[in-house]
Amino acid sequence: MLASETDKEAREIIELELSDVQAQKKQLEEEALGMLLEPEPYADCDRVTMTFLPGVGGSESALFAKDLKEMYECYFGHVGFNSRVLQELTDANGGFKSCSLRVSGDCAYENLICESGAHKVIRVPETETKGRLHSSAAIVIVLPEVPNNYVVNEKDIKYEFMRSGGAGGQHVNKTESACRATHIPTGLSVHIQDERQQDRNKIKATSILKEKVFRQHYEEVMAERNRNRKLQRGTGDRSDKIRTYNFAADRISDHRTGVTLHGMERMLAGEYVGQLIAAYQEMQQKERMEQFLR
Structure with a gap:
């Protein structure tokens, strides 16, 4: 083997190793920065109350609130969370006037808080006789369970x-x-x-x-947290429109992260929920790091 060929192979090996080391260095830097950041309030809370309410759109929004509840129950099955119904009030069409779940699982609050807000739906309602598309919204509210160490005098x-x-x-x-x-x-x-x-x-x-x-x-x-960090996307407020479910286009759009997915059946089966949550958490972590480094 010629010396030039040996040098070329050695250079390729060194470049591959260098690339691996640089990737490990970047990961360690991000982990170290993450350890310096102030923990999110209630991040370690394993039990939450998740409430589904109709928003604008009348009976269609109530029906979509029910669809969302069933979607999250499917997601809980995928990730090993447990849930039980605390309260369920339905209207004449079977939609939700209100429904509350108690959800428990490892870091349940940290995973579900970003789902709080308005979920917009565009579809032909079951009650529509002329096949026209309607736009409505349902509200999801996620709250941590009262901690055992929280005392009222x-x-x-x-x-x-x-x-x-x-x-x-x-x-x-x-x-x-x-x-x-x-x-x-x-x-x-x-x-x-x-x-x-x-x-x-x-x-x-x-x-x-x-x-x-x-x-x-x-x-x-939470209000003080959002004022201090100036995080305007996905604050957990019910007025935040976090996602649109467009049935006609078979498209799900997350307005905070810019992620767009196709496949409404898979979404309603809970298969995409974890992917959307992970994208939001990654975005939020980057924002917090950028603010910390300023």
Whole structure:
């Protein structure tokens, strides 16, 4: 073998090794920067409440809210999340007036928070008789479960007991079993009269009030986060239009990342959800790194 050929082969080997080292260096730099970034609030939360609501579009938006719930249930099956229905209210067409799920899984909040917002749909509704395309939207809201270490000071809660109102029998209406719990610092209040016993109504009112106080705290934390970081895309606000599902074009467009996919059946089967979430998380991580380095 000629010396020139040996030199050429050695150079190719060195270039390949150098390319691998540079790729490893870049990955390590990104991992190191990621460790320096402030953790996202509630990133390690494994349980969330996911709510589906109709937006603009009447009965069609309610039907699409139901489709979204079923889509995410398919996605949960792919990733090993568990879910159960907390509340489900339907309209005359079978669509959702409201539906809430309790979802649990490894870093469930971190994976699902970016799905909060308005999901727009363009399709011919089941109720459309002339085959015309309609545009409507459904709302997805993702909230972390109240952490075990979140405490509402008992001294900040005012309890009032009164007779239950409405139908319910002689006992319910003639004893002071109903309970109103008010959080004095925020003015938030809960009235419960579900149970015959005062103590049970008090326990339930306290639990629900704690959730309401935490939700307000959570919204304040997230609002401050978005102000500080100036992240305008995918803040979790229900007014954010995050994605459009165009059935006529068989196209799904994510407005935050610019990712476009084709295959509505696969989307509704939950197959594309993880890909869209990963693209958003990658975009957000890059934005946070850029802001950190400024």
